[in-house]
Amino acid sequence: MTSQRSTSEWTVIARQQAAVAEIGRLGLRGGEFDELLTETLDALSAGMGADAVMLFELTPDGASFSVRGVVVDGRTIVGPDVGGVRIPAGLDSMPGFTVLAGEIVDAPDLLGDDRFSARAPDYHMRSRSAVAAPVGWDDRPWGVLAVYTDDRRRWSTDDLHFVQSMANTLGLAIYRSEAARASADSAARLRSALDAERAARADAELGRKRLHILSELSSSLMSTLDADAAVRAFPYFCVPQIADVCLLDLVDDAGCLNEAAAAAIDEETLETARELRTRRRDLGERGGLWNEAHVARTGERVLLAEIDTRALEAAAEDEAHLDALQRLDPLSSIVVPMVARGRVIGVLSLVSTAASGRTYDEDDLSLVQEMAERAALAHDNGRLFASRHRVARSLQSALLPPALPVVPGLDLAVRHRVAGDDTEIGGDFYDMIEMGDRVWGLVVGDVCGKGPDAAALTGLVRHSVRAAVVRERLPSRVLAQTNDAVIDQIGDTSFCTATFVRVEMGDADGPVRLVATSAGHPAPLLLRAGGHVEVVRSGGVVLGVVESPKFADVEVLLAPGDTVVVYTDGLTEARRSDEQFGEERLTEVLRDLVGRSADDVASVVMEQVEAFADGAGDDRAVLVLRVRPASGN
Structure with a gap:
């Protein structure tokens, strides 16, 4: 059962989402990295009610961290090797443990956490609670973004999502910054530097596109507390930018999936996609290229990077089914659960067809999952708001x-x-x-x-x-x-x-x-x-x-x-x-x-x-x- 949220909690969530959107916008602008870093640290400090925020950068040998930026006692300081402090890597520190884990780490009570030996108090910090997220790109760790409070604190799912989103956005910005620096290498490495720059530009453009989509989506979702409006607008952030077909289904009170929103590059394509979805429902979890009901039940993500003729023939139950699949002509597909507060509330399905020629990879899967989570949270917030509105108006009338x-x-x-x-x-x-x-x-x-x-x-x-x-x-x-x-x-x-x-x-x-x-x-x-x-x-x-x-x-x-x-x-x-x-x-x-x-x-x-x-x-x-x-x- 979903807990009721107070107006102040909704306000905090809205501010956090706005902060992620703003940092994404700054990342897109491609300005000075220190300016972006200052804005990121300040936004985290305000959005989390933190007593301290730190960005740790791995040293070249990977044995320790230097402090790249810090917010402490109300002051923000950024620059190379702030304070000249060295924090050990590996299990000797929380940042090191976070890099090894490769995922966000929260510590409600640092003094009682035995996962790592060196803790904030060992460095003359008053902090008792912390949450840290890895910063990097691909499989390359760059550092750790950490938030501290002076008292013990149990971090919420929204807090963890906010910190990880900021770390992801910062990682993309660092990647772009390092790619730009790589293009300025010496003349002796000009050819390889130019090749790297071309690749970096392509990746940066893809990252820019993804940041733009996330930024625009966040702005749209934050503009309304109408749950239905939040999902109705969603497909138009996907088609045609990243998909040729977008189907968004929500779970009703009986546990069944029903279409809440849909879009495609044309009406014929949309009708074919709907026809195939109906067939998948009739087949249950035993047929079709993928199955939304299975994703809703298990919470598993589906990435079909390449869909060829043999895959279509294997998925078809009969000639009519195969004909519909061939009319759609899918090349790649992503199907992800829409999860809000630990509960699957719907399923998002994206299809790329021969009309666009695009195919999906793991990065696309991560982007779509992020979009689905934001839409799910916005819809759930709208649903909770509507419920509280009905109760308040009913009680006020009485x-x-x-x-x-x-x-x-x-x-x-x-x-x-x-x-x-x-x-x-x-x-x-x-x-x-x-x-x-x-x-x-x-x-x-x-x-x-x-x-x-x-x-x-x-x-x-x-x-x-x-x-x-x-x-x-x-x-x-x-x-x-x-x-x-x-x-x-x-x-x-x-x-x-x-x-x-x-x-x-x-x-x-x-x-x-x-x-x-x-x-x-x-x-x-x-x-x-x-x-x-x-x-x-x-x-x-x-x-x-x-x-x-x-x-x-x-x-x-x-x-x-x-x-x-x-x-x-x-x-x-x-x-x-x-x-x-x-x-x-x-x-x-x-x-x-x-x-x-x-x-x-x-x-x-x-x-x-x-x-x-x-x-x-x-x-x-x-x-x-x-x-x-x-x-x-």
């Missing part, structure tokens, strides 16, 4: 009334906005309750925090208010009983501000009587029909802090055309740099809205606050009550 009631003689409107992304559950709430014949109560509140705890407190306060109005007339008594419920059932770290207003409609020609009380909440504002704004102020401590608090009831009479605005502090505390929107600015906005409907007042107030604020800020809610004039406007 905490608010579906609509304001229709009250003869009153014009009502509300606006409510949750700060943050769509997975947040806001802390602001409102409700309106019938208390008797032509008597209504309305409450606007703001609980401490966000998320499940805030939702629990919101639900408790809202239902406690509804229970209290059955027994109590005075707003002060309603909030007093609500306070008792909060103290009895919620811990002492949670609290809530609220304003409760009792509205008595009275006779048809008489004034509307309003009685209000507040528990640490912004005072309601009363916009008189003549344009004057009054503050309906009543002091009171926040709910859930002290037992038996005293709340004061304030009574005002409303005439036709008068408007009452009850709001949360997200409006007045909205910020632009060091300046708040404030009660005074809100009062000025209301003066310009005299005679307007409740819906107009609520809309304009919220729009003015949003236009003023320079960031997401806090949750915001405003409830507007207007006594209809005799004409009914």
Whole structure:
């Protein structure tokens, strides 16, 4: 079962992916290596929350490492042999062990790790945890990229993937740099140097193409949290750049593979590829050149570097099958699992045909696997985001009334906005309750925090208010009983501000009587029909802090055309740099809205606050009550 991720974790993942894309872009640009190295070390330090980052370079004899670059104590230093330190190779050090392993190595606790003898503390470093990835190309080790923290840390799969991706990108850049240096050898070696340069240019161009594809793909995947959109766009990064056919299948809840996206160089080729995939499904794992279901079940990668006529004939079950294979005319194929957080969520199939003449090798297989992993992670992130969005919206809806009631003689409107992304559950709430014949109560509140705890407190306060109005007339008594419920059932770290207003409609020609009380909440504002704004102020401590608090009831009479605005502090505390929107600015906005409907007042107030604020800020809610004039406007 996939664990739920917090918004902060999604933010870290997005920043890490952006960092890989940016380093890939710098590698493509082919600038100074030290500039790329500085950017790489800084990006790793920020993206991993590291206390130190080091790039170790193997000495020519392979017996030790020198330090090529380091981030420590907030400073970045790059250059040949930084500090003149020598680290032993082999099992005498973590970098040496990483080169021998040929893969990423993580050490949650360096002091307790007996895989290598020399550890960071032996070199006067405070580090307790580390992760190291080999840097190189082909089968040639160049060095090791390592990240350290001063405390013990269990590294996540995302952390390891981030470090390895940065090491791979850096390895390609080093390769290009060394190839360029090789072309500048002495005149006596000019012919061999020129040959090496031609080969290096070809390899560098291939590497540039791969970096470009990965960079563009990462940018596209990071631009959306829509799981379906992430996979729909994927085939167009493959066709025709690296494939003539791309089929992307996802595993459904029943464990079956279904097409999620597909592309080919033309419609006829795509239809033939789909026909052959249907045949493979019908044959099961016993037939066809390859089988997506087998890849999904085992997680194995498939590279068919060369597909000849004999391979087609051996794979065909009958003449119709062979005819379809010959129409597709495949030359090479790659099929890889799409793995996210240790779970196969789909299968990616690429086919090269005689139309392009390309064939695939192990480097292509690695590139396609990297692309598949990025797409899988983006899809899984989108799926998790959508799930959290549905839960948050469902819970948020349950905490608010579906609509304001229709009250003869009153014009009502509300606006409510949750700060943050769509997975947040806001802390602001409102409700309106019938208390008797032509008597209504309305409450606007703001609980401490966000998320499940805030939702629990919101639900408790809202239902406690509804229970209290059955027994109590005075707003002060309603909030007093609500306070008792909060103290009895919620811990002492949670609290809530609220304003409760009792509205008595009275006779048809008489004034509307309003009685209000507040528990640490912004005072309601009363916009008189003549344009004057009054503050309906009543002091009171926040709910859930002290037992038996005293709340004061304030009574005002409303005439036709008068408007009452009850709001949360997200409006007045909205910020632009060091300046708040404030009660005074809100009062000025209301003066310009005299005679307007409740819906107009609520809309304009919220729009003015949003236009003023320079960031997401806090949750915001405003409830507007207007006594209809005799004409009914």
